[in-house]
Amino acid sequence: MQTFESKIINIKEIAENTISIETEKPTDFIFEAGQFLQFIIPTEEQEVLRSYSIASSPQEHTFLFCIKLVKDGISSEYLRNLKKGDILKMKGSFGRFTEEENKNSLFFVSTGTGLAPTISIIKDQLKNKENKNKIHLLLGFRSENNIFWREELENLEKEYKNFTYMLTLSQPSENWNQLQGRVTLYFNHPSSSYKYFMCGNQGMVSEIRQILLENGIDNSQIHFEIF
Numbered sequence: 001m002q003t004f005e006s007k008i009i010n011i012k013e014i015a016e017n018t019i020s021i022e023t024e025k026p027t028d029f030i031f032e033a034g035q036f037l038q039f040i041i042p043t044e045e046q047e048v049l050r051s052y053s054i055a056s057s058p059q060e061h062t063f064l065f066c067i068k069l070v071k072d073g074i075s076s077e078y079l080r081n082l083k084k085g086d087i088l089k090m091k092g093s094f095g096r097f098t099e100e101e102n103k104n105s106l107f108f109v110s111t112g113t114g115l116a117p118t119i120s121i122i123k124d125q126l127k128n129k130e131n132k133n134k135i136h137l138l139l140g141f142r143s144e145n146n147i148f149w150r151e152e153l154e155n156l157e158k159e160y161k162n163f164t165y166m167l168t169l170s171q172p173s174e175n176w177n178q179l180q181g182r183v184t185l186y187f188n189h190p191s192s193s194y195k196y197f198m199c200g201n202q203g204m205v206s207e208i209r210q211i212l213l214e215n216g217i218d219n220s221q222i223h224f225e226i227f
């Protein structure tokens with residue numbers, strides 16, 4: 001597996017405890033939308049590996065990541081202190097949370113940074129693979145402070161008539177007057193004409209998967225990645 005060094009072009013806070021990191025991509029690096037890389041994180045004792053999904057699509061010239069910084073996490077504490085121009089060591093790509101074809105209707109359910117591989121696949125399907133079938137995203141964050149990349153999703157929705165998305169907050173402030181509650185609340189009557197992709201925490205993925213199976217959706221139509 002290819003190990004390489006990648007220079008940080010941009011690093012910024014995009015939501016509460018969440019940063020995006022854009023890095024250079026080695027020339028001719030090939031990956032599939034939805035895959036992840038492993039960051040090689042130096043520590044005093046040894047190097048440790050942590051997986052991060054690529055949020056850019058394969059045709060973009062840089063890698064984009066979104067990373068939730070968890071308290072006292074080894075990688076989180078390391079990444080928190082990086083700046084533009086620093087070098088990240090990585091290897092990959094890995095993962096089978098991908099969609100190679102362009103002829104399926106796709107339904108995505110994501111929470112938090114689970115948006116990373118999801119938006120990579122959506123951009124790849126709409127822009128590169130020119131999928132004209134329905135593509136829908138049901139997206140959940142905890143509160144207003146946790147929302148990121150909404151403008152990008154709105155732009156995709158404007159540009160591509162076959163793409164729609166719904167955003168819900170599980171713990172919004174009292175000023176929030178849009179959808180609220182967990183994503184599972186809005187996931188009803190799944191249709192066998194879609195392929196389903198879930199990415200986020202274990203609880204959400206298990207619940208959506210159970211709803212799908214109870215409604216007779218075949219396992220082969222269900223894809224998921226748990227962070």
Ligand SMILES: Cc1cc2nc3c(=O)[nH]c(=O)nc-3n(C[C@H](O)[C@H](O)[C@H](O)COP(=O)(O)OP(=O)(O)OC[C@H]3O[C@@H](n4cnc5c(N)ncnc54)[C@H](O)[C@@H]3O)c2cc1C
Binds near residue numbers: 067070117227
């Ligand atoms: C396929 C895949 C893709 C992923 N993609 C992404 C992504 O795109 N974005 C993203 O943000 N994350 C992603 N993740 C999660 C990511 O790999 C890391 O798990 C995450 O960033 C936490 O790593 P860390 O080193 O900061 O925390 P760790 O050091 O692994 O710690 C995790 C948590 O456990 C706690 N902890 C650690 N040690 C102890 C201990 N001894 N006792 C009690 N508590 C402890 C820490 O305080 C922390 O809260 C992905 C994971 C997978 C498997």
